[in-house]
Amino acid sequence: MDDILExxxxxxxxxxxxxxxxxxxxxxxxxxxxxxxxxxxxxxxxCSGRETFECDRIVDNEIYDCExxxxxxxxxxxxxxxxxxxxxxxxxxxxxxxxPKNLIVWSIDTEQAHRFYRSLGGIxxxxxxxxxxxxxxxxxxxxxxxxxxxxxxxx
Numbered sequence: 472m473d474d475i476l477e478x479x480x481x482x483x484x485x486x487x488x489x490x491x492x493x494x495x496x497x498x499x500x501x502x503x504x505x506x507x508x509x510x511x512x513x514x515x516x517x518c519s520g521r522e523t524f525e526c527d528r529i530v531d532n533e534i535y536d537c538e539x540x541x542x543x544x545x546x547x548x549x550x551x552x553x554x555x556x557x558x559x560x561x562x563x564x565x566x567x568x569x570x571p572k573n574l575i576v577w578s579i580d581t582e583q584a585h586r587f588y589r590s591l592g593g594i595x596x597x598x599x600x601x602x603x604x605x606x607x608x609x610x611x612x613x614x615x616x617x618x619x620x621x622x623x624x625x626x
Contacts, residue, residue: 502541503568505560507553516544518557520565523575530608531597536571558591559617566616573612580605 502519509515519541528534539561544554565571578584580598585607588595593609 503561503564504541505557505564507544507548507557509548515548516542516553516557518542518554518561520561522569522571530575533573533610535573535575535610537565537569537573538575538577539565540576554587555591556621559620563616563620566614571614573610574614575611576609577606578609580607 502521504519506514507516520539523535588609595607597608
């Protein structure tokens with residue numbers, strides 16, 4: 472699931488989300504993370520990828536090999552291409568590490584999220600209700616690596 476396209480209403484909510492997710496970077500996790508930092512070396516965003524867990528591999532009789540999740544970009548850094556760049560880096564890493572046939576993302580159900588994932592070629596295929604809202608499933612089946620990625624400075 473992603474947080475990139477959610478906009479917390481207070482600085483405290485933003486800090487809580489940041490603390491919750493950033494603490495996972497140092498733990499043994501099935502996810503691998505890429506982070507974006509500003510010039511002061513503060514983390515301003517991240518994205519993760521992994522092979523799908525066995526319990527999550529089959530959805531509607533389809534087997535999904537890998538997923539991208541846990542996307543987050545601090546609000547003041549959004550709309551600068553950071554999320555897209557993190558996506559490209561994680562996407563290429565997944566293709567290189569796991570050689571999947573397909574990829575899945577479960578995203579929050581907002582118009583901003585729909586625009587983001589559709590712009591990346593995702594096809595929305597299903598929604599599901601969970602405790603804190605609705606998630607939309609996006610799938611990718613034609614998995615080609617991006618030609619290049621750019622590491623940029625974010626001010």
